[in-house]
Amino acid sequence: MQRSALIAALLMGLVPLSAAHGQGNDTPGKRILQRLDTNGDGAISRDEMLAARERMFTKLDRNGDGAIDEKEIEGARDAIIDRADAAQARLGNRWRRMDTNGDGKVSEVEFRNRMPLFDLADHNGDGTLSADEIAAVRKLFADRAG
Structure with missing residues (x-):
């Protein structure tokens, strides 16, 4: 899914926020390659793979003693x-918020009507998203991502 299509899907409530983390890549292979x-x-060279393994080792070796022990693996x-x-x-929580009539089920109407990101982005409440409103939401997500 292209980045703009992902943002549109997020704003319409069609894609969960967790899917946005992938930055619009279609396959796990592409995400791994990008990382x-x-x-x-x-392409991933041997040196790039070694560097990635070094980063992973450092992350797992929480006490910095040069070895990964059972306690560190348990922590991971x-x-x-x-x-x-x-x-x-x-x-x-999202499911319960969509169940607006409290019957323990989310109907198609309840599912379609729940668009919190669209509502968040529509600052002026006119029912449409301007380029500025979309840019503001994109900036919000970028700021939260780091």
Whole structure:
């Protein structure tokens, strides 16, 4: 999905925020290539792969002793589980907010009508998004991403 199409889908509530993190890449292979191809030549060299492995080792070796022990791996596992639990909670919260009549189900009408990002971007409340409003939302997400 192209970046502009992703932003439009986000604003219309069709794509969850977590999908935006991928920056519009279509496949995991493209995301990995983009992350590891530090010189931008469209390929991952052995040196780039070694550098990525060094970064991963440093991240896992939390106490900096030059070795990854069971406690550090357990910490990494816990962090992964915590992120998954948080994503699950966000999904449940979003679902409950969409269930506007409180019947425990989200109808097609409730699903279509829930567009919080569109509503956030539509600063003047006119039901349309101007280029300035879209740019403001893009800046908000870019600022939050780092």
